[in-house]
Amino acid sequence: MNDRMTFIVAYDESLLRRAIPGFLFRRLGPGVFVALGGLVVVVAWMWARGERGALFGALAAVAALCVVLVLAVFREHRRRAIESFRRLKALRATFEVGDDAFTVSSDHGSFTMPWSSVSEVRREPDYWLLVYEGAQFTLLPTAGVPAEALEQVARRVETAAAARRAAGKRASAAGPAAR
Numbered sequence: 001m002n003d004r005m006t007f008i009v010a011y012d013e014s015l016l017r018r019a020i021p022g023f024l025f026r027r028l029g030p031g032v033f034v035a036l037g038g039l040v041v042v043v044a045w046m047w048a049r050g051e052r053g054a055l056f057g058a059l060a061a062v063a064a065l066c067v068v069l070v071l072a073v074f075r076e077h078r079r080r081a082i083e084s085f086r087r088l089k090a091l092r093a094t095f096e097v098g099d100d101a102f103t104v105s106s107d108h109g110s111f112t113m114p115w116s117s118v119s120e121v122r123r124e125p126d127y128w129l130l131v132y133e134g135a136q137f138t139l140l141p142t143a144g145v146p147a148e149a150l151e152q153v154a155r156r157v158e159t160a161a162a163a164r165r166a167a168g169k170r171a172s173a174a175g176p177a178a179r
Contacts, residue, residue: 005097007149009141015127016085019139020078023129026122028070036070039063077135084108095140097152102130104138113138115160121153128153 025033043063046056093106103112113132122129122137128150130138142150 003097003099003152005146005149005152006094007097007145008092008094009145010143011085011088011091011093011139011141013082013085015141016081016139017078019124019127019129019137020081021074022122022124023131023137024074024077027131027135028073032070036063036066039066095145095149097149097156099156102153102156115156116164118157118160121157130157 039059040063043056043060046059087108089107093104096103096105101112101114103110113130117132118130119133120131122131125142127142128140130140130153132138140153
């Protein structure tokens with residue numbers, strides 16, 4: 001099956017600014033934010049009760065450090081993404097969807113990524129995020145992209161995910177000696 005499809009997408013900074021917080025929230029997971037919120041509430045409660053002991057100091061320091069860390073991660077992701085975006089002259093990229101990989105080309109360069117590297121597709125109304133292991137993603141604006149092309153992207157990712165699951169099951173069934 002050699003269903004190659006090529007299409008052009010247009011980027012704008014507002015799209016990028018909307019995509020980054022959602023990506024980081026999803027990547028860090030809601031549990032991080034719930035735990036951090038809970039910690040902040042406990043510290044505020046201790047403050048309101050007049051507690052100023054070592055436990056209060058330690059919890060307040062951990063809460064402050066966690067907040068600063070989450071904000072720093074967000075800021076760095078946003079800075080790098082916007083810096084890269086601003087280097088684009090044409091604000092367009094060409095996506096080529098193939099059987100085993102996809103290629104993105106712009107005036108900034110090009111890269112090819114195997115579908116097996118994509119861990120999930122996060123679908124938003126005006127863009128998709130092709131998410132990789134770690135903290136990386138490719139932003140795929142959906143405006144003007146043929147529905148058939150988006151279906152093909154989704155199919156490729158689902159096929160690669162099924163192959164990863166099957167390989168994991170085979171490795172588990174074979175036992176430790178096969179690993």
